[in-house]
Amino acid sequence: ESLPDILCRMPKAELHIHIEGSLEPELIFALATRNNIPLPYATVDDLRVAYAFTDLQSFLDIYYAGAGVLQTEDDFFAMAWAYLKRAKAENIRHAEIFFDPQTHTERGIPFATVINGLDRAVRRGREELGVSASLILCFLRHLSEEAAFATLEEALPFRDRFIGVGLDSNERGNPPEKFARVFARCRELGLRLVAHAGEEGPAGYISQALDLLKAERIDHGVRCLENPLLVARLAEQRIPLTVCPLSNVKLCVFPDLAAHTIGRLLAAGIAATINSDDPAYFGGYLNENYLATFAALPELGAHEAYRLARNSFQASFVDESVKAGWI
Ligand code: ES4
Ligand code: ZN
Secondary structure: OOHHHHHHHOOEEEEEEEHHHHOOHHHHHHHHHHOOOOOOOOOHHHHHHOOOOOOHHHHHHHHHHHHOOOOOHHHHHHHHHHHHHHHHHOOEEEEEEEEOHHHHHOOOOOHHHHHHHHHHHHHHHHHHHOOEEEEEEEEEOOOOHHHHHHHHHHHHHHHHHOOEEEEEOOOOOOOHHHHHHHHHHHHHOOOEEEEEEOOOOOHHHHHHHHHOOOOOEEEEOHHHHHOHHHHHHHHHOOOOEEEOHHHHHHOOOOOOHHHOOHHHHHHOOOOEEEOOEOHHHHOOOHHHHHHHHHHHOOOOOHHHHHHHHHHHHHOOOOOHHHHHHHO
16 A cells, blocks of 8 residues: 555544634635625635735734634534544544634624534534544633633533633743643643644743643644753653644744654654644645655655554543544
């Protein structure tokens, strides 16, 4: 079997996907029309042309604007359902899906509208597609810790609909320590904890996410290589990194895929995984991330393919008994 066939056909988990980042330009236009929301772009192609990013913030501006077309529970359902069907086609058996409630509640959309739509898709995905999926609520780090606490309060009536919390949005100037108290509260509530760190921010933010937030998994984390002691710690403590190669190139974290360090992370014994991040914006879903990364890096072969797939299941938050059946 050829390597591209192995990559596409092997069962895998996706652990770093922002559901708002799966909103395709066609669906943005359809929802804008349905909801009578004016768009500053005349056509789908005009919108796609705007997807030329220079850094994380230049992407976030477009990403939050795109999410503005989501109004009703059915809109949130349609977005998540489209992703889950795609996941099924890519042999994703399990997905842990980020959502950004503050992006919507700040626009006056009730938290219940957001989570009811997403949860309906997740349940139907399990029943009709056989894809296991769970939701992770992300706090926006450019907003205050007080706003994160208020969001947590709004979410608690729906505590059984999400498995954990994360931290996303602009990393620069928004260190993990800003959210230490709200993460401590989430920990008391039994929520699983992850955080974006070391994407644009320094390696020290990864250490802070581990020490101050008690993050169990680090999203991105690629800048850990700037600190050999941190690399040793991540390997020793088996702290998974959810790496997103196409995202890293689109946001200029690496000049191209040939310069990506996922091979070095694996060689250092780190439990790295491959993920799509915001597939509608970064040029590909999960299999495209695997295919393009393996095509660009000669050190990656069948051995690394299986290792990445195994890591994706091991790093997931499913019950150990379920995991044992998958691995
Ligand atoms: C994100 Cl790539 C990335 N980084 C931080 N926050 C995000 N939210 C959506 N995509
Ligand atoms: Zn992300």
